Amino acid sequence: MSTYTPPFSSGPTAPAARLAEAEPTSLPKDSAMIIVMRHEASAKEIAEVVARVESRGFRVNISRGEERTIIGVIGDERPVDGTQFEVMDGVEKTVPILKPFKLASREMHPLDSLIPLDGMKVGGNRIAVIAGPCSVESREQILESAFAVKEAGAVALRGGAFKPRSSPYSFQGMGEKGLELLAEAREATGLPIVTEAMSPEQVGLVARYADVIQIGARNMQNYALLNTVGESGRTVLLKRGLSSTIEELLMSAEYILAQGNSRVILCERGIRTFEKYTRNTTDINAIPVIKQLSHLPVILDPSHGTGKWEYVTAVARAGIAAGADGLIVEVHPHPADAMSDGAQSLRPEKFAQLVVEVQRIAQAVGRS
Numbered sequence: 561m562s563t564y565t566p567p568f569s570s571g572p573t574a575p576a577a578r579l580a581e582a583e584p585t586s587l588p589k590d591s592a593m594i595i596v597m598r599h600e601a602s603a604k605e606i607a608e609v610v611a612r613v614e615s616r617g618f619r620v621n622i623s624r625g626e627e628r629t630i631i632g633v634i635g636d637e638r639p640v641d642g643t644q645f646e647v648m649d650g651v652e653k654t655v656p657i658l659k660p661f662k663l664a665s666r667e668m669h670p671l672d673s674l675i676p677l678d679g680m681k682v683g684g685n686r687i688a689v690i691a692g693p694c695s696v697e698s699r700e701q702i703l704e705s706a707f708a709v710k711e712a713g714a715v716a717l718r719g720g721a722f723k724p725r726s727s728p729y730s731f732q733g734m735g736e737k738g739l740e741l742l743a744e745a746r747e748a749t750g751l752p753i754v755t756e757a758m759s760p761e762q763v764g765l766v767a768r769y770a771d772v773i774q775i776g777a778r779n780m781q782n783y784a785l786l787n788t789v790g791e792s793g794r795t796v797l798l799k800r801g802l803s804s805t806i807e808e809l810l811m812s813a814e815y816i817l818a819q820g821n822s823r824v825i826l827c828e829r830g831i832r833t834f835e836k837y838t839r840n841t842t843d844i845n846a847i848p849v850i851k852q853l854s855h856l857p858v859i860l861d862p863s864h865g866t867g868k869w870e871y872v873t874a875v876a877r878a879g880i881a882a883g884a885d886g887l888i889v890e891v892h893p894h895p896a897d898a899m900s901d902g903a904q905s906l907r908p909e910k911f912a913q914l915v916v917e918v919q920r921i922a923q924a925v926g927r928s
């Protein structure tokens with residue numbers, strides 16, 4: 561009878577309760593861990609550990625490095641106890657993953673993930689530049705854009721067929737016709753296609769045309785959509801939400817990875833701040849932070865990050881200097897006539913100049 565319970569302490573309005581609810585790190589701290597195998601562990605020893613993890617009903621994720629194999633163990637609400645694995649042959653140690661994102665974490669996969677994109681690997685030494693208009697507007701516009709960005713050195717063509725617009729009265733995209741035009745541009749130039757899906761129902765259709773499915777900033781926490789693109793197995797470009805933390809971005813990536821789709825490219829596209837001279841504020845910090853926390857590649861979108869074409873090249877340079885694995889840049893043959901995001905779109909000549917400048921920065925930081 562000695563404990564005193566202050567009024568409302570456990571009610572929904574108690575500040576502590578609200579904080580706890582908003583805090584994702586309140587998940588069980590040890591619901592995931594890695595089992596680090598010894599350098600000389602045999603294939604049989606590894607297989608036995610995997611079998612024991614599976615027999616306990618946990619999910620397994622195997623990461624084979626040059627030095628050693630790491631076996632990731634993901635529990636559910638049950639804590640995962642490492643001692644049952646530490647006694648096994650070939651096991652060096654177990655380490656709990658304390659972060660709320662598990663599959664996306666660096667602990668789970670110490671080496672950088674390399675995501676295949678039409679012969680190149682995003683996340684590798686070479687910087688991937690994706691470019692094209694905000695929206696697909698016509699056959700001429702997308703073909704002209706595709707040839708221009710290819711000529712300048714882009715490795716993939718972007719262009720939205722389904723557009724998430726702030727106003728229902730703005731151009732909403734060409735829909736399936738836009739996807740067909742993107743397929744024609746791929747046929748003509750050989751460039752793989754990056755284009756957005758806005759709802760789970762659109763994923764099947766978009767996946768028939770797209771090499772990479774973009775999840776836009778406004779949909780970063782659309783969990784049904786994340787699950788569906790996860791199931792699709794197609795490469796996903798996941799953009800950071802307008803007001804999302806880095807942890808929330810990585811938790812959204814976790815949804816896709818948890819569906820068994822490891823092909824995820826993250827994108828910093830600027831966040832909302834009090835600043836008005838630019839459309840968004842490019843969070844350059846996010847690049848080294850994400851590279852430290854996660855093995856997934858991260859690219860920068862300096863177009864949405866600034867909202868003004870004048871600043872795009874400078875911020876693109878900054879992103880590559882900070883360690884971004886690539887860029888996604890809006891390019892339009894006639895920005896003044898663009899049906900969306902003309903103010904932040906580069907003309908093809910300006911984009912070609914951006915590529916040259918970014919190449920210099922890439923070389924300075926040991927990339928190509």
Ligand code: PEP
Nearest residue numbers: 694776777778799829864
């Ligand atoms: C886009 O890429 O054109 C777009 C709508 O981006 P975001 O989702 O980052 O606003």
Ligand code: MN
Nearest residue numbers: 694890900901
């Ligand atoms: Mn746009």
